[in-house]
Amino acid sequence: EAGVAQSPRYKIIEKRQSVAFWCNPISGHATLYWYQQILGQGPKLLIQFQNNGVVDDSQLPKDRFSAERLKGVDSTLKIQPAKLEDSAVYLCASSLEPTGGWETQYFGPGTRLLVL
C-alpha cells in the first residue's frame, strides 16, 4: 500500500514570497490533516478535512495560510506571504474514517520550509 506522498521535500524562499505544498493521501482515506512542526516543538494541527469539507481550521493563520482539498483526495497548503516564523516542517497525514481519536493517522515525510 502506497503511503502519504508530499512534495516538495525541501523549499527555501525569501520572506514575503509565496509557497505551496502538495499532499496525496493514502487511497480511500477520508480524513486529511496538515500539521506544522517548528523546531523544538511537537507537530501542531493547522487544518483537518473530512472528504473535501473543513472540520477544524482553528489554528490556521487565515490571513496568510490557505488550504484546499479538491474532490476529497489531494490537498494543497499555501502560504502567502511567508514570514520568517513560518520556517518549519509541514506534515500531511491521513486516516481512514473518523473514530473520535482512536484512528491511526498515517504521515507523509513532510516538507521542510526555510524562510530567509
Added chain:
Amino acid sequence: ILNVEQSPQSLHVQEGDSTNFTCSFPSSNFYALHWYRWETAKSPEALFVMTLNGDEKKKGRISATLNTKEGYSYLYIKGSQPEDSATYLCALPHFGNEKLTFGTGTRLTIIP
C-alpha cells in the same frame, strides 16, 4: 488546551542497553494515546494506540504501558540498536474528536 509533556527531551544510550521515557497528560477526560517514531528524513511512523488503563503493548523490542489514573505512559526499548535512533512522540486526541495534541518528543540517539 491539552497539556502533553514528554521527558527527557533527549537521551543518549549505548548500543545494547535498555531505556525508557515518559509521556505525561491530564488524567481527566482521557480518550486515547498515540505513540509515534520519527526518524530523520522519514515519515513519522505509528507505534501504538493505547486506550485502556493498564494497557501494555509490544512491537518487537519496543513496548509501552499506560496509566490513565495518574496520567502517564512509558515507552520502553530493550537492547537498543542504532536503528532505534529517532524522535519518539506521544499524542492525545481532544475528547471526542481526531485533533491530536503532540508532546515535544524525546530525541533518542544510540551510540554504537
